[in-house]
Amino acid sequence: MRHVFEPAPTGRAKCRGCGRPVGKGDLRFGERIPNPFAEGETILWFHPLCAAYKRPEAMLETLAHAPPGSVPSPEALERAVRGNSAHRRLPRIDGADRAPTSQAKCRHCHEPITRGSWRIRLVFYEEGRFLPSGFVHLACRAAHFEGADILAPLLHFSPDLSDEERADLVRACAEMA
Ligand SMILES: [Zn+2]
Numbered sequence: 001m002r003h004v005f006e007p008a009p010t011g012r013a014k015c016r017g018c019g020r021p022v023g024k025g026d027l028r029f030g031e032r033i034p035n036p037f038a039e040g041e042t043i044l045w046f047h048p049l050c051a052a053y054k055r056p057e058a059m060l061e062t063l064a065h066a067p068p069g070s071v072p073s074p075e076a077l078e079r080a081v082r083g084n085s086a087h088r089r090l091p092r093i094d095g096a097d098r099a100p101t102s103q104a105k106c107r108h109c110h111e112p113i114t115r116g117s118w119r120i121r122l123v124f125y126e127e128g129r130f131l132p133s134g135f136v137h138l139a140c141r142a143a144h145f146e147g148a149d150i151l152a153p154l155l156h157f158s159p160d161l162s163d164e165e166r167a168d169l170v171r172a173c174a175e176m177a
Pocket residue numbers: 015016017018019020046047050
């Protein structure tokens with residue numbers, strides 16, 4: 001098997017998907033890629049669910065070959081993979097927040113995103129890195145992601161939101177459905 005699951009030997013390494021550390025002893029997913037800067041290979045480490053959302057193909061390939069019982073809760077990972085491999089734009093979802101200014105324009109409709117309104121952060125994967133690639137209005141999500149249900153990855157990649165903000169985001173998604 002190319003990619004790996006293993007317990008994190010320390011709590012220092014950060015997940016590529018969400019930028020937060022993977023706790024010592026917690027299961028982590030390693031995607032093996034050709035080293036973009038040198039000979040040989042390098043491994044990108046993720047929380048398993050972060051990889052399922054942002055690198056669905058690599059996760060799917062690994063789940064298909066994992067010995068039974070070797071991956072805890074594979075159903076949750078498979079669900080995330082299935083959801084996000086349905087459309088090429090879905091793995092680019094990097095969470096939601098309220099626009100701090102009105103300067104950014106929506107990548108979908110090209111209109112400004114009004115200060116205080118919900119926006120979806122996007123990233124673009126290139127050679128082992130996730131590069132910030134702008135925002136779309138929450139209201140533009142159905143058009144941009146072709147009707148896919150994105151609430152789960154949206155909440156997953158928004159760990160900084162308070163409970164109240166999360167509830168508000170869920171409500172906003174339901175209202176604009
Ligand atoms: Zn993560």
